[in-house]
Amino acid sequence: MRAPPCVFIIDDDAVRDSLGQVMENAGLAFQAFESAEHFLQTYCPGMSGCLLLDLNMPDMTGDELQAELLSRNIHLPIIFLTGYGDIPTTVRVIKAGAIDFLTKPVPSKLLIERIQMALQQESLKQEQAKEVHAHCSCQYGLTARELEIVSLVVAGHSNKEIANQLGISHRTVEVHRAHVMEKTGATCLLELVRLFEACQLPPEPPA
Incomplete structure (x- = not known):
């Protein structure tokens, strides 16, 4: 059976633990990573879900990870989190496909609402892909x-x-x-x- 959609959390230790608790309380499957590099080493193409991604991280920033995922044709929905954000950065990551840009601290209720919206969009996209596959299978x-x-x-x-x-x-x-x-x-x-x-x-x- 296909694994349920997963919320991939990429943030520093304290926030990562807090976000994990929010996911657990909401009954959402999640995996937590301390860096973008750790996520890239672990993620397998085809795994469904969404990314809860800190913008400001050492080594590889959140928007750099976004660009890397796009270069690999991985189109997971991304919700950016940041302690501070500016309009140019917000515009840039949204244009690149991010579905949301939230400033910390984010109320748990709002965060879960945005995550559920992202997961619903991802589910719809997968259903559309299944229809494409069925059409290709029938045609060829x-x-x-x-x-x-x-x-x-x-x-x-x-x-x-x-x-x-x-x-x-x-x-x-x-x-x-x-x-x-x-x-x-x-x-x-x-x-x-x-x-x-x-x-x-x-x-x-x-x-």
């Missing part, structure tokens, strides 16, 4: 495993990363990719991405 006759692999391929993951994530061999990934290319008629990765994106378009109405 792809198996469940082939759909799983092609989703990771078009998200920018290498064969090695896909093999590690799915617990299969590098060679098995190559075989499935070859089958996908054959079934779809794509001759290169760019064509495959375009075909997969086309699956998201609604069918044209009959003439």
Whole structure:
């Protein structure tokens, strides 16, 4: 079974413990990390949930982590937390896709409301992705495993990363990719991405 959505908390020790308690009281699954680097080492693509992210952290800041996630095609909803924030920074991270920017201390009730909203949006996005997969499967006759692999391929993951994530061999990934290319008629990765994106378009109405 798919794991329930998780709130990934990235903040300093005192605040991290406090936020964890708020999540626990609200009955939300959560994981806490002391740094952006620790989160990146632990997170597996495909894990669902949202990020509760401190903006001002040593080594890698919150907005630097946001940029790194985007470069890896990881689009978890992000709620930024900060002890102080300025308008240019707020505008920048919201433009980059963050769904909220809250100044500490945040009332627990408000925080939970914003997190639940983020998780609902993420759930809707996943349901839409399932519809895309079903359409692609019907149109091209792809198996469940082939759909799983092609989703990771078009998200920018290498064969090695896909093999590690799915617990299969590098060679098995190559075989499935070859089958996908054959079934779809794509001759290169760019064509495959375009075909997969086309699956998201609604069918044209009959003439």
